[in-house]
Amino acid sequence: QVQLVESGGGLVQAGGSLNLSCTASTRTFSGYGMGWFRQAPGKEREFVGSISRSGGSTRYVDSEKGRFTISRDNAKNTVYLQMSSLKPQDTAVYYCAAGTFLLVTSAPSAYKYWGRGTQVTVSS
DSSP, X not given: OOEEEEEOOEEEETTOOEEEEEEEEOTTGGGOEEEEEEEXXXXXXXXXXXXXXXXXXXXXXXXXBTXXXXXXXXXXXXXXXXXXXXXXXGOEEEEEEEEOOSSOOOOGXXXXXXXXXXXXXXXX
């Protein structure tokens, strides 16, 4: 069982930045690919980005390319999501997730473990 705890959410003005973190409770963190998803009120959960086990490969949803960056520190069991040029439509609960996949993926079914989420609110 892997527990994931997100942090770093909050309220930010449009155009601002936020850095989210997700820490995993496992001794084999480097054995998991990681992903970030988000869910806005009244909408389905959507893929934001994914990073491979080593951190050497990343994938983003097309609309976020250039604004969001995923990274990880396997020594700290932590994955990060750096968000810049935030827009009100980025407002959502952001979830981190872990899976044993080899190739980065946007498929929620590939992720076995999920955090409880952290709220990001972008004001206009």
